[in-house]
Each structure stands twice: as C-alpha cells, then as structure tokens.
Amino acid sequence: xxxxxxxxxxxxxxxxxxxxxxxxxxxxxxxxxxxxxxxxxxxxxxxxxxxxxxxxxxxxxxxxxxxxxxxxxxxxxxxxxxxxxxxxxxxxxxxxxxxxxxxxxxxxxxxxxxxxxxxxxxxxxxxxxxxxxxxxxxxxxxxxxxxxxxxxxxxxxxxxxxxxxxxxxxxxxxxxxxxxxxxxxxxxxxxxxxxxxxxxxxxxxxxxxxxxxxxxxxxxxxxxxxxxxxxxxxxxxxxxxxxxxxxxxxxxxxxxxxxxxxxxxxxxxxxxxxxxxxxxxxxxx
Numbered sequence: 001x002x003x004x005x006x007x008x009x010x011x012x013x014x015x016x017x018x019x020x021x022x023x024x025x026x027x028x029x030x031x032x033x034x035x036x037x038x039x040x041x042x043x044x045x046x047x048x049x050x051x052x053x054x055x056x057x058x059x060x061x062x063x064x065x066x067x068x069x070x071x072x073x074x075x076x077x078x079x080x081x082x083x084x085x086x087x088x089x090x091x092x093x094x095x096x097x098x099x100x101x102x103x104x105x106x107x108x109x110x111x112x113x114x115x116x117x118x119x120x121x122x123x124x125x126x127x128x129x130x131x132x133x134x135x136x137x138x139x140x141x142x143x144x145x146x147x148x149x150x151x152x153x154x155x156x157x158x159x160x161x162x163x164x165x166x167x168x169x170x171x172x173x174x175x176x177x178x179x180x181x182x183x184x185x186x187x188x189x190x191x192x193x194x195x196x197x198x199x200x201x202x203x204x205x206x207x208x209x210x211x212x213x214x215x216x217x218x219x220x221x222x223x224x225x226x227x228x229x230x231x232x233x234x235x236x237x238x239x240x241x242x243x244x245x246x247x248x249x250x251x252x253x254x255x256x257x258x259x260x261x262x263x264x265x266x267x268x269x270x271x272x273x274x275x276x277x278x279x280x281x282x283x284x285x
Contacts, residue, residue, distance in 0.1 A: 001025070001147060004057040006050070006073060006080070007094070008035040010228045011118075012063035014125035015093070015151060016044055022128075022150040029053035031069075050076075051083040059147060060084065061116075062092045066236055067100045074104045081108050089140055091116040095172065095233075097240050098162030101135070105161045111137040115161060117168035118152060121215075122228055129153050133171070135164030166244065173241035173255055176234050176275060178213045180258045183220055183279035191284075196221055219276035227274025234275035235262040 001024050005016040008030035016039050019026045026044040028036045029052075036046050047053040050073055054060050060080060064070050070092060074080045081104070084090060091114045092101050098115070105113035113136060120130030132148055132155035134141050141157055148155045158164045182203070189199055203209050203217055219227050242255040264281040265272060272280075 002056055002058045003027070003147075004029065004047075004053045004060045005063060006030075006053065006060060007063035007065070007069075008032075008039075009063065009065065010122040011093070011125060012061075013039065014122040015061055015063060017042070017126055018128060018151050020044060024147075024150070027053050027057060031073075049078065050080050051078050054080055054083045054085070054088070057085065057088055059088065059144065060090045062090060062094055064094045065233070066094070067096045067240075070094050070096050070100055071103065075107060084108070084112065088112070089114060089144065091144075092165075093117055095168050095237055095240075096165060097169075097243070098135075098165040101165050102162045105136070111140045113161060114140060115164040116155070117164055119168070119171060120152070125152070131155065133158055133164040133167045135159055135166075136161045169237060169241040169244060172234075172237040174210075175212050176238055176262075177254050177258045178210050179216050179220070179276060180261055180278050182209060182213045182217070183261075183276070183282055186220060187279060187282035216274070216276045219274050220279050225272050225274045225277040225280075227276060229275055231262050231265050231272055231275045231277055234278075235259055235266065238262065 003019045003024045004027040005012050006029050008028060016026050016028050020042050027047055028039055028044050029047050029050060033048060036044060040046055062070055080090060090112055093116050095117050101115040115135040116132050118130040118132050124130050130152040132152055134155045135158045158167050186199055204214060219225050238255050238259050242252055245252040261278050261281040265277050
C-alpha cells in the first residue's frame with residue numbers, strides 16, 4: 001500500500017518506520033525538511049510539499065502536533081484535501097479535538113476522513129503494539145483492516161467521525177491525571193522519610209497504581225524525566241479533554257488541577273522531555 005506520513009516527530013517517525021518494515025511504499029513530509037534521513041536510507045521518499053506527498057497515496061497518516069497544524073495542512077489552498085487522490089483515505093492520527101476532525105471531514109469527499117489516534121508510545125508503534133481508536137464510516141475503516149493490523153495491534157471502532165478523537169482525549173486525561181496523582185503520592189511519602197527504593201518497589205507491585213502510570217514510575221524518580229510526551233503536549237490534551245467536559249456542562253475538577261501543575265512545570269522554561277516532570281511542581285524550593 002502507498003502510505004504518506006505527515007509529521008516527523010517521534011510518533012510520525014515510528015509509523016513511517018513500521019510501515020516500511022511491513023513492506024509498504026512510504027512517502028514522508030514534514031514542515032521542517034531534512035528530518036528523515038534514516039527513513040530515506042531505509043526506502044522512504046521525502047516530498048517537499050503536501051501536494052507532492054499525497055499525489056500517489058492510498059492512505060495519508062496525519063501525525064502532527066496539534067489542531068492548528070492539522071487544520072493548516074489539511075485545509076490550506078495547497079493542502080492535503082485539495083490534493084487527495086480519488087479513493088484515498090486521510091487518517092488523522094494526531095491527538096486533536098473532535099471538532100477539528102469533523103471540520104476536516106465536512107470539507108473532504110464523503111467517507112474519505114477518519115480519526116485514528118493511537119494508544120501507545122513511539123517504541124510500541126515501532127514494534128506494532130499500538131492500538132487505534134477509530135471514528136468514521138465503517139466501510140472505510142474495514143477496508144483498511146490489513147493496514148491497521150500491519151501498523152498496530154488492531155483497533156477499536158468507536159463510531160462516527162470524532163468519536164475516536166473523543167476516546168483518545170478521555171483516555172489521555174486518565175493517563176495524565178493518574179501520573180499527576182502518583183507524583184503527589186511520591187512527593188508526600190518522600191517528605192515523610194520514605195526512601196525512593198521502597199517507593200519504587202511498593203508502587204511497582206501495587207494494584208492501586210495503573211499499568212500506564214507504572215510505565216512512568218522510573219521517569220518520575222529520574223531528575224531528567226526521560227520520555228517522549230512533553231508537558232506542553234500533555235497540557236494540550238488535558239485542555240482539550242476539559243473542553244469536552246465543559247461542552248457537556250460537566251464540572252470537572254481533576255483535569256484543571258492537573259493543568260495547573262503542568263503549567264507550573266512548563267513555566268520553569270526547562271525543556272522537560274516527558275510530562276512526568278509534573279513532580280517538579282510538587283518539589284519544595
């Protein structure tokens with residue numbers, strides 16, 4: 001299959017590498033050129049405009065950072081929708097607002113747009129272990145069953161366009177607020193003299209800590225907070241999820257509190273690689 005991957009961040013690169021490994025013809029595009037040398041050496045072709053990138057594609061995977069980037073690349077005069085070949089599918093893998101996906105779908109040919117965000121880290125994507133949450137016309141989704149299986153560990157069909165994005169945002173809200181709660185527990189226990197080695201052991205073994213939070217346990221304790229999901233991206237997702245709750249007039253409290261913690265970490269100006277740095281907002285000066 002001819003697959004175009006838009007966005008050469010951690011996730012986009014992982015998808016492109018996985019598609020190449022599974023034998024697909026891969027074209028890549030990024031707003032900043034020359035970020036895909038290793039992928040090109042493995043067989044990918046880099047194009048220098050969205051129009052060129054989608055020209056011969058069966059599927060376009062949009063893996064950009066945020067709503068503004070997706071709307072700009074999709075809806076501009078020389079963007080994706082004005083160049084998408086007949087019968088091709090645009091799958092928005094980016095974590096964005098359901099309204100953004102629906103806006104793109106309204107402009108596109110009927111059935112041409114899916115929201116297909118994925119649960120999993122870049123390393124999981126590269127290993128084919130990510131799980132897609134897909135919204136859109138069922139016939140379009142099932143027509144690409146082989147691709148979902150190639151690029152990941154299958155998918156969950158969520159309903160009409162926008163439903164996949166909704167499920168991704170509420171899932172990320174659970175992830176991010178859960179890690180923030182774990183950070184509070186660690187900071188409190190440390191203050192009362194519990195050593196880090198004991199905390200790591202207990203929380204790794206405890207059923208009260210979710211598997212997703214356990215994946216960031218080491219990063220919470222590491223002063224560099226290694227990872228790939230930055231505090232800026234995490235805050236963006238929390239705000240989008242809280243926005244969905246506000247639309248439904250649900251008075252959420254935990255999401256806004258987590259937003260405050262992430263903002264405090266972001267305001268330090270340090271380029272933390274992962275949102276597990278949220279614990280820095282709890283450390284005494």
